[in-house]
Each structure stands twice: as C-alpha cells, then as structure tokens.
Amino acid sequence: MLTINSLSFSYDKTPILKDINFKVAKGEHISIVGESGCGKSTLLKIIYGLLQPNKGQIFWGDTQVMGPDYNLVPGESYMKYLSQDFDLMPFTTVAENVSQFLSVFYPEELKARTQELLQMIDMLSFADVKVKNLSGGQQQRVALARVLAQKPELLLLDEPFSHIDNFRKNQLRRNLFEYLEKEEISCITATHDHQDVLPYAQKIIVLKDREIMVEAKTEDLYHNPKNIYTAALFGEANLIPISILKSYGETERKIIVYAHEFRISNKSGIPVKVEKCYFMGSHYLVQAKSDEHIIRFHHHESMEVNKELFLNIALETINQRLKP
Numbered sequence: 376m377l378t379i380n381s382l383s384f385s386y387d388k389t390p391i392l393k394d395i396n397f398k399v400a401k402g403e404h405i406s407i408v409g410e411s412g413c414g415k416s417t418l419l420k421i422i423y424g425l426l427q428p429n430k431g432q433i434f435w436g437d438t439q440v441m442g443p444d445y446n447l448v449p450g451e452s453y454m455k456y457l458s459q460d461f462d463l464m465p466f467t468t469v470a471e472n473v474s475q476f477l478s479v480f481y482p483e484e485l486k487a488r489t490q491e492l493l494q495m496i497d498m499l500s501f502a503d504v505k506v507k508n509l510s511g512g513q514q515q516r517v518a519l520a521r522v523l524a525q526k527p528e529l530l531l532l533d534e535p536f537s538h539i540d541n542f543r544k545n546q547l548r549r550n551l552f553e554y555l556e557k558e559e560i561s562c563i564t565a566t567h568d569h570q571d572v573l574p575y576a577q578k579i580i581v582l583k584d585r586e587i588m589v590e591a592k593t594e595d596l597y598h599n600p601k602n603i604y605t606a607a608l609f610g611e612a613n614l615i616p617i618s619i620l621k622s623y624g625e626t627e628r629k630i631i632v633y634a635h636e637f638r639i640s641n642k643s644g645i646p647v648k649v650e651k652c653y654f655m656g657s658h659y660l661v662q663a664k665s666d667e668h669i670i671r672f673h674h675h676e677s678m679e680v681n682k683e684l685f686l687n688i689a690l691e692t693i694n695q696r697l698k699p
C-alpha cells in the first residue's frame with residue numbers, strides 16, 4: 376500500500392502542492408485529474424523520488440520512500456514511472472528495449488514475455504525496428520511495454536495515451552488496464568482525459584488550487600460532482616439555477632446537469648431558444664439560451680437556430696444534485 380502523508384511542495388516560492396494525503400491499496404487504480412498546471416506531473420515525480428517534498432512523507436508499506444536528497448539514483452525497484460518523455464534506447468530495436476530488463480538466463484521466458492508485451496501494445500510486427508525510426512505514439516507504446524517488463528508493483532502513468540492515435544487508444548487502454556488488474560499492479564494515472572478514467576479507475580482524486588479538492592469512488596464522483604470544475608472534467612456540464620425550474624420556486628441554489636441529462640419537450644419545462652448546433656458524431660451538442668442563461672444539451676438530431684423548445688430534467692437527477 377502506498378501512503379502519502381501531508382505532502383507539500385514548491386519549485387520556488389510559489390506553493391504547487393499543499394497538504395496532500397491519500398492511499399493506494401495493492402492492485403488499486405486511482406486517477407489524478409485536474410486542469411493543466413494543477414500539479415499532477417509534479418505529484419507523480421515526488422512519489423517516484425525525482426523531486427524532494429518540502430514537507431510530508433511517502434510510505435510503501437512500512438518503508439519510507441526517500442527523495443533525491445537521500446537517493447543518488449532516483450526511483451525504487453518496485454515502482455516505475457512512465458513520464459511524458461519516454462526514456463527509451465533509440466538505437467536499439469523495439470524488442471531489445473522491451474526485453475532489456477528480462478533475465479537472459481531464461482531465453483524461452485524472455486522471448487515469450489517480450490512477445491506478450493509487444494502483443495499488448497500491438498507492436499509485434501515492429502519487434503526488429505529501431506526505436507529512433509518510430510513515431511511519437513509508437514515510442515510511447517514501447518515505453519509502456521518497457522516499464523511493464525520490469526514488473527513494478529506500483530506504476531505511475533503521466534498522460535499515458537497522449538501521443539496515441541484514436542484507432543489504437545481504446546484497445547490499448549483496455550489491454551493495459553486488464554493487464555494491471557490481472558497482475559495486481561497498483562496504478563496512479565495522471566490525466567485530463569475522462570476516457571482514461573471512468574471505465575478503469577476505482578477512485579479519483581481531483582486536484583485544484585494546490586490541494587485535493589475531492590477524493591471519491593469513480594461512479595459516486597461522476598453522479599454527484601460537488602462542483603462544476605469536477606463535472607467539467609467528465610464532459611459538457613451546466614450549472615442550472617433552481618429558480619428557472621418552476622416547480623422548485625425561488626431559491627438561490629444551482630445544480631449541475633450534464634448535457635446528456637436534459638429531455639426535450641414541446642409543452643413545458645425550461646423555455647430555451649437554440650443558438651448553435653454542433654455535430655459530435657453519435658449526437659448533436661446544442662447550445663441554447665434561457666433568459667440570460669446558456670444551456671448546452673445533447674440531442675439525437677440537428678436543430679435549427681432560433682428553434683424554441685422546453686428542456687426537462689428528471690426529478691431523481693434534481694433531487695440527487697440537491698443533496699448536501
């Protein structure tokens with residue numbers, strides 16, 4: 376189990392992380408999410424021992440993880456960090472990069488394991504290609520296989536699919552996270568992309584203004600985002616004043632409603648007028664106005680600008696979001 380205790384850090388005078396506390400159990404996958412520059416990469420670098428915290432401790436089980444002030448070579452053998460620069464050997468082949476850390480005393484096992492990992496990243500046919508001749512996305516896949524070859528107990532992933540094309544991204548995500556689950560490898564993924572998070576992470580930590588704003592189980596957080604910052608990490612979200620929902624009368628409160636949660640009616644609900652309509656592939660994202668409020672919602676077909684209609688929100692959604 377990884378335990379982070381009261382961790383604080385700054386590069387210079389400006390604090391970047393303040394009083395960070397959380398735990399990651401064996402085999403658990405947590406995601407760290409938050410806007411660009413909120414400190415996700417910094418946190419992973421501190422955990423891996425590349426940066427020295429100003430305050431706080433990190434424990435792996437009972438062992439304290441010491442920072443670079445105490446370790447000449449950063450990193451611990453049980454932990455691997457896949458950074459945004461891939462740390463590969465450019466003049467050797469894909470297979471050599473992946474198998475570098477496997478034992479040469481068991482050549483059959485070395486071959487089988489290299490093949491298994493290359494298959495996982497869908498690069499078997501590139502086994503003999505030199506890494507310098509690969510694209511950025513291919514290099515990122517090799518870097519992933521290379522860290523997994525080292526059998527870490529804890530894997531730190533920093534935007535692990537950022538260079539990978541959409542053709543492969545989904546399959547690679549599934550392969551990787553299935554593999555981690557099967558091998559009971561704990562994992563912390565720092566990402567902006569909710570598709571890296573929702574299907575795979577058991578827990579989410581939202582970073583904002585140097586601190587942990589929320590820590591919760593993935594589904595709970597998605598269904599009950601406590602603020603628009605959190606909801607917006609998962610997709611298009613609206614902050615709707617209760618006062619425009621007639622049946623709830625006058626109140627100052629606002630609720631978060633995801634774009635897909637609105638239902639359309641010709642008769643009653645929140646009156647809106649369509650301003651814009653964007654084709655999104657599986658649906659349209661419609662931007663409409665109700666008095667001075669902009670509302671964005673999904674619809675299965677295109678809508679004419681200036682069309683007038685009513686939007687409804689299910690009572691259960693309203694009641695759920697009104698809960699303190």
Ligand SMILES: Nc1ncnc2c1ncn2[C@@H]1O[C@H](COP(=O)(O)OP(=O)(O)OP(=O)(O)O)[C@@H](O)[C@H]1O
Nearest residue numbers: 386387391409410411412413414415416417418567
């Ligand atoms: N080496 C450095 N020296 C000084 N400041 C830094 C350094 N690296 C990062 N920072 C600052 O620390 C803050 C956090 O950066 P960090 O890279 O951890 O954010 P992030 O959440 O990972 O961002 P992104 O999602 O864009 O990768 C930013 O304000 C950044 O400018």
